[in-house]
Amino acid sequence: MRREIYDGDHEAFRKSVREFMERSVIPNLDSYAEDKAFPREMWLAAGEQGLLGLGIPEEYGGSGAEDFRFAAVLGEETAKVLAALNSCFGIHCDTVPPYFVELGTEEQKQRWLPGMASGEILSAIGMTEPGGGSDLAALKTTAVRDGDEWVINGSKTFITNGYSADLVLVAAKTSPEKKARGISLFAVETSKEGFSRGRKLDKVGQDESDTAELFFDNVRVTDAEVIGELDQGFIHMMQWLPQERLGSAINNVAHAKQILIETLEYTKERQAFGQPIGSFQHNKFLLAELFTQIEVAEAYVDKCVMAHVHGELTAIDAAKAKWWSAQAQSEVLDHCVQLHGGYGFMNEYRVARAWRDARVTKIWAGSNEIMKELIGRDLGL
Ligand SMILES: Cc1cc2nc3c(=O)[nH]c(=O)nc-3n(C[C@H](O)[C@H](O)[C@H](O)COP(=O)(O)OP(=O)(O)OC[C@H]3O[C@@H](n4cnc5c(N)ncnc54)[C@H](O)[C@@H]3O)c2cc1C
Incomplete structure (x- = not known):
């Protein structure tokens, strides 16, 4: 079925993303996996091509593409090639910038957005802590007032881009007695004294992305580094998580569909008992x-993309798209591995790596269980 959400401008942009992937990413895939990170040159090349600042207004160095479909195209095209790059771009391009664009002061926008658009400032978001990620309101990192400054103490874990980030948007308790209503967001430059990182975490999949633990030991920031309203961090996160979840859904479908197409080709070529296994x-x-299964999921996700473009996407729509697409991706890729037989279990085959890479999508950005919890609550249960 022809998809109806993209027009000629989106398709022209898709072509330029594909060219970028072919020129600057695909030749280097092996080295990314060895380094467990993407080199800065790759980020700078992406910035140069205008891929990193889609949601950033032009006056701050971005392309000011208010139409979320361009971000969706970037997500689809990176997911088709490499899930880990898709994740790192997703955090840097779609997850972090809205907090600065929508909530930042003029000074904060000028200070960080141009570097984010160019790739000179790599960003990460630190919500999850070793003690828990689903229950965000229970986070333990604190920011305590000391004169004109805030002193941050605590740690974060599983942070995408955490090892290479120059700037981390950190959620910390500023009024612990107020629980969820006592969380604030801070832009913490990783050059600050008291900030440190653990090793690059050894993951089941997405070997190429850098995922790290972050430590804050009396890190001092000022009011100029508070993003949004004090004590309103939880509300701010709830406001922007639906876009992150929609992004995940777009990527999940594109990733699974691409591997499924490749698997179909394989089943037409591979012979057993004198005939193609397919x-x-x-x-x-x-x-x-x-x-x-994948085309039905795609149709729902496309509908959510258009709802988001029209400012009508609800948190519940996004939760449905996220868990459903993650589940579909997981089921589809498991069958794709099976259809490849023993080769499906060999890391040198894309299908094997894709299967490993996809496992996390049912866990992160709000697990499937948390998505169903949100949907269930909306049903009045
Ligand atoms: C590769 C990777 C990258 C990540 N990147 C980032 C990042 O950049 N920034 C960031 O902040 N976080 C990041 N995360 C963290 C991720 O969002 C969390 O892992 C996720 O939210 C789950 O939190 P948790 O791991 O603490 O699991 P827990 O919260 O301990 O949950 C454990 C299990 O219990 C279930 N559970 C919890 N509560 C309920 C409930 N009420 N009802 C039913 N079941 C429940 C969960 O669904 C899960 O199955 C990343 C994680 C991974 C693995």
Whole structure:
């Protein structure tokens, strides 16, 4: 079925993203996995091509593309090639910038947004802590007032881009007695005294992305580094999490669809008992089901993208898109591995890496259980 949400401008942008991937990413895939990180040159090249500042207004160095579909195209095209890059771009381009664009003061925008758009300032977001991620309101990192400054103490874990970030948006308790209503957001430059990082975490998948623990030991910041309203951090996060979850859904579908297309080709070529394995009725029916499953998921996600473009996407729509697409991705990729037989378990095959890479999508940015909790509450349960 022809997708109707993209027009000629989006397709032209898609072409330029593909060219970027072919020129600056695909030749270097092996080195990214070895380093567990993307080199700064890659980020700078992406910035140069205008890929990092889609949601950043032009006066701050971005492209000011208010139409979220451009971000969706970037997500789809990076997900098709490399899930880990898609994750790192997602945090830097879609998750972090809205907090600065929508909540930042003029001084904060001028200070950080141009560098974020160019790739000179890499960003991360620190919500999750070793003690828990689902229950954000229970976070333990504190920011205590001391004269004109705030003193931050605590730690964060599983932070995407954490190892290479220059700037981390940190959620910390400023009024612990007020629980969720006592959290504030701080822009913490990683050059600050008292900030340190642990090792790059050894993950099951997405080997190429740098994921780290971050430590804050009496890190001092001022009011100029408070993002948004004091004690309103939880509300701010709830406001922007739906966009992050929609981004995840877009990527989940694009990633699974691409590997499914590649798997179909494989099943047409691979022979057993004198015929292509895809032509056995079991596999033919299975592939028919998988293509249906992914295209139905895509249709719902496309509808959510348009709702977001029109400012109508609800947190519940986004929760549905996120858990459903993650589940579909997981099921589709598991079958794709099976259809590859033993080769499906070999890391040198894309399908094996894709299967490992996808496992996290049911966990992060709000687990599938938390998404269902939100939907259930909305049903009045
Ligand atoms: C590779 C990777 C990258 C990440 N990047 C970032 C990042 O950049 N920034 C960031 O802040 N975080 C990041 N995260 C953290 C991620 O968002 C959390 O792991 C996630 O929110 C779950 O939190 P948790 O790991 O503490 O699990 P827990 O909260 O301990 O949950 C454990 C299990 O209990 C379930 N559970 C919890 N509460 C309920 C409930 N009420 N009902 C039913 N089940 C429940 C969960 O669904 C899960 O299955 C990343 C994680 C990974 C793995």
